[in-house]
Amino acid sequence: MGYGKASQDFHEELAMPKITEEVFYIPGQDEFMPDAHAYVLGKPSSQNLSLIDAGLTRKGSYKIQSIQKAGIELSAIKRIIMTHTHLDHIGCLGEILRQIPWAEVWVHHLEADLLEQGDERAVYGMDMFREVCQSQFGLKPGAFKFQVNRKLQGGEILDLGDTEWEVLHIPGHSMGSIGLYHRSLRILIPGDVVYADYAIGRFDLYGAEASELKKSLMRLAELEVDILLPGHNQIVKSLPKGYILKTAKQWEPYLR
Numbered sequence: 001m002g003y004g005k006a007s008q009d010f011h012e013e014l015a016m017p018k019i020t021e022e023v024f025y026i027p028g029q030d031e032f033m034p035d036a037h038a039y040v041l042g043k044p045s046s047q048n049l050s051l052i053d054a055g056l057t058r059k060g061s062y063k064i065q066s067i068q069k070a071g072i073e074l075s076a077i078k079r080i081i082m083t084h085t086h087l088d089h090i091g092c093l094g095e096i097l098r099q100i101p102w103a104e105v106w107v108h109h110l111e112a113d114l115l116e117q118g119d120e121r122a123v124y125g126m127d128m129f130r131e132v133c134q135s136q137f138g139l140k141p142g143a144f145k146f147q148v149n150r151k152l153q154g155g156e157i158l159d160l161g162d163t164e165w166e167v168l169h170i171p172g173h174s175m176g177s178i179g180l181y182h183r184s185l186r187i188l189i190p191g192d193v194v195y196a197d198y199a200i201g202r203f204d205l206y207g208a209e210a211s212e213l214k215k216s217l218m219r220l221a222e223l224e225v226d227i228l229l230p231g232h233n234q235i236v237k238s239l240p241k242g243y244i245l246k247t248a249k250q251w252e253p254y255l256r
């Protein structure tokens with residue numbers, strides 16, 4: 001969910017295109033609501049892979065099939081790491097966990113505590129949205145109570161299947177939003193904080209804070225990024241230098 005260009009005009013023939021040796025891409029399938037992109041991180045030979053984000057309710061089975069079609073054994077998926085816990089990212093976490101029940105769930109601690117208590121404010125973001133989604137999907141209160149196996153902190157370095165990713169705590173779109181950054185490959189997975197086409201995540205939902213989002217964008221602007229793999233819309237394989245800073249500057253008047 002974000003502001004800016006909403007159309008999704010990225011089409012791939014493969015169910016799960018490979019971005020690099022250690023990054024696969026599962027495009028979201030938007031319908032009347034956005035479905036987050038998911039990514040699979042790790043070198044397949046490691047048999048220690050991580051799924052990044054799950055997606056919207058009822059959007060789990062095609063993602064599992066995409067992984068299988070790519071020749072990856074489901075047993076290699078060891079964990080699901082959430083960039084944040086909005087419905088369009090966590091909606092099908094339960095569906096996916098039923099198929100890979102051994103997978104751990106890793107979430108930034110600020111949203112992990114809510115999930116463990118079954119506090120769904122961060123899932124739906126606002127009451128109106130909760131009511132619409134609950135009736136649209138037949139979701140009951142308490143549908144999003146999960147045990148979190150690892151509560152992440154900004155600054156951690158994760159070894160994910162022979163590849164190292166830095167956890168960046170980038171609040172503003174939600175309080176526990178994280179980005180994953182591969183420093184030598186210059187790959188950034190920013191969740192819903194920044195997208196292609198100079199768009200950024202919305203900042204009017206529960207736990208959001210415009211001034212924090214500005215700080216997070218400025219922080220991301222300091223990173224060297226060639227490949228931007230956001231939660232929605234297009235992915236960018238050769239990001240222009242200064243792109244994130246330019247995006248932050250464009251939005252600055254609104255982020256106070």
Ligand SMILES: [Zn+2]
Binds near residue numbers: 086088089
């Ligand atoms: Zn989203």
Ligand SMILES: [Zn+2]
Binds near residue numbers: 001192
């Ligand atoms: Zn979001």
